[in-house]
Amino acid sequence: MNLTLKEVAKAVGAVNNIRQWEELEINNVQFDTRKSTEGSLFVPLKGTNDGHDFIDNAIENGAVASFWSAPLDQAPSGFPVLQVKDTLIALQQLAKYYLEKINPKVVGITGSNGKTTTKDMTEAVLKARYRVHKTQGNFNNHIGLPITILEMPSDTEVVILEMGMNHAGEIELLSNLAQPDIAVITMIGESHIEYLGSRAGIADAKMEITAGLKETGALIFPGEEPLLVEKTAKLKPAQLATFGMSEINDLYPVNVQTGMMETSFETNVAPLTECSIPVLGTYNVSNALAALTVGLKLEITIQEAAPFLAKFNLTKNRTEWVKGIHNSMILNDAYNANPTAMNAVLDNFSELKNEGKKIAVLGDMLELGSLSKEMHESVAEHLNPQKIDEVYLYGEEMAVLFDKLLLIFPQERVHHYTKDKEQLIAELTEIIQPQDHILVKSSFGTNLLAVVTAIQSV
Template identity: 45%
Template sequence: MIQRTIKQLSEMISVINDYQSFENKTIQGVCIDTRNLVMGSLYVPIIGQNFDGHQFVEEAINQGVAAALWQRNVPNPPVHLPILIVEDTLEALQQLAKSYRHQLNLKVIGITGSNGKTTTKDMVTNLLSLQYKVQKTEGNYNNHIGLPLTILQLEEDTEMSVLEMGMSGRGEIDFLSRLASPDAVIITNIGESHLLDLGSREGIAEAKLEILNGLKANGKIIYFGDEPLLRDKLDHYDGDATLFTFGKTESNTIYPTEITTTDSGSYFKVNNIDEVYHLPVLGTHNIMNALSAMLVANEFHIPFSKINEGFKSLKLTNMRMELLEGANGVKIINDAYNASPTSVKAAIELVSSLPGYEKKVLVLGDMLELGPDEVDFHYEIGKALHPEKIDLVYTFGKLGNEIARGARETLQENQVQTFTNKQTLIEELKKQSKPNTLVLVKASRGMKLEEVVVGLQT
């Protein structure tokens, strides 16, 4: 993590007050929350809609932080304490991270996309770790506050940093990319998330492509080549970066030639390589994420022959295609972290294709932030279900009712049920919970369907 004297900090951000009396004091790390203070760190008070971190500055210093920032327009700064007055504390945090990033001798991989960012981040980190010291975005620290904090956590001897870049509107990826200055970027796909804010998939594609704006000279661009919205834009790219594509079709730089799906993951081969790769992660859609990680790793001198070694120890962030065992031997796929039409279809395709189960049950909740067509998106998910591949569909939430409405057009009435109470849903699921039964739990994060997973395990 960052370790600098106050004097050095003043050369990285613009400080307004006189700090000479404590300029030789050293800070180690940065924190923004007094509930998670780090001794000797720099406390940055953030001003939000319903809170102001400045009210905790004295408490933070009394608890052992080395110094704190203070925003100029906030009255009554505690001048008897080691504080650095800045124009804007959030902007100072971001500038500090940007300065620190350029002081480090490392390579940065930036990852964005509608789905699969975190999974791809985990895969890239595992593969690069075969040869380098790597640090990655932890949790959901992928926005205008989280990304600077992630960068400031990087160790001086870190060789590779894998940074996830999230967004909800235009300009956000542009800002993050310019802050992080990536050496290579991955765009996993273009889905329907954030249609509410961006209006169309075209708008989403344009927002995701902002990740190119901070790309270093002679960088590398790796993107999902089966997506026309990306192909159309990048076919006319005239920058100095090298472009690579991944996807299912033979027009891509890398694509699968054979795929075998099991409940322990996937086995697959790719063009021009004899190796059979084992990805210990459920879902053929995750092979696409793996292909992008393989391209990045190979460009940074990890040979394709070592990729299996990196995949072997792969463990994804929780609630992403986790295969768990519940009470009575039922198998549960916990994919409750997030959902969009694209990711829900991929999860259903996985469940449909897995062999060895007598009964397959879908538990599907609302997909959020889909804009004015949200009802149609949910209805189409249900309508596309195949009666020979899915036995039961349980939906949760107001929009989940639309999935059920569509499902009733292809499945029998007794195969579809809607729920508004999670405990009732859990009790009904437990009646179906037997060995050789597979249950998929999938919804947007706000629906908190991981509570259903926990209920099935007890």
């Protein structure tokens, strides 16, 4: 980034006089003082703490200017501040200005599951032809998305913006800010159903990604999801492209081959071109198809994209194999969970061939509201005692699944821990043997990443 303070002031409608600092150059924007560097514009946000209280830390770390919504007489003397009514809105306004200035193609990605993996795959596909910038980590909300935009290099040709949400209206805000050329919905699951009431409510929330879709833009979505097929009727047919596992879609796979470290397939569009992805699972084939469809929309052929897709870099803690203690292997998928995602990974994990035991470590799936009991119980259908040797459950919500599994599994093979994670770790550690495969899957709030860390080989 290379903006003058005058540009920034105009973009956000700052009301105070900064004439003596107009030509000051801003090269990055930070709301965390610990990340401030020389040339930073500091954005003091109000949350649990008021960011204004940390202005001295920001200056000490190199900030050269700041947004300011507190009284001006509380601002540091002799330091340029831009007076705005709301610092968060100013951050979003500046991001929109910078996005329009750089003018890349914008790809927005949302969905109940798979959006981060799809984002990573889409980056790989688009790198076949373009200079690409994408959301890092989980910077996918009303703060993270503007920061992602403002971190974009000035020569970016395509920016990929992951859009997350908990409540209705949140993706609409992000879409209107980003104005996507291409919008992707990966799937409709049960995440956040506590707040949205039903899968139909979730579908409505995900469709908000079309709120800012350009008139010539495209919506890419799973054609086997009736809730989305119904809701896309307002868009022109030429704007729609579907992907999925069946032949009703515009892009679908043939000859899918799955393994522990790699999954391969061909497509109906390029049946002689093998595509491979360095991850487990047919559900990841669907994510790859979404990414390839984005490529097709931006004139990248399957043949051109395939070598790049084969080497995509997956964000950590998403279906990631890591070495465990005693020469075991851990499938770490402990970043998030909903029933659709948990069941899909269990189905694929169950079919893997290995010489040791298969151990499933499953934590509570959060934000399921009144449907929590039945959705946790439903996981039992995907735990086959002929294919899974041991099941370790963690959290209060998992109690109903524990009861259900006692009807299917021998009692000594199913274990439940309400709060004692240390006991879970201790008992799990005792039984792990060479060649065992251990799946760890849960919502992030259960912190089963601590279990992964404890049983990981160092």
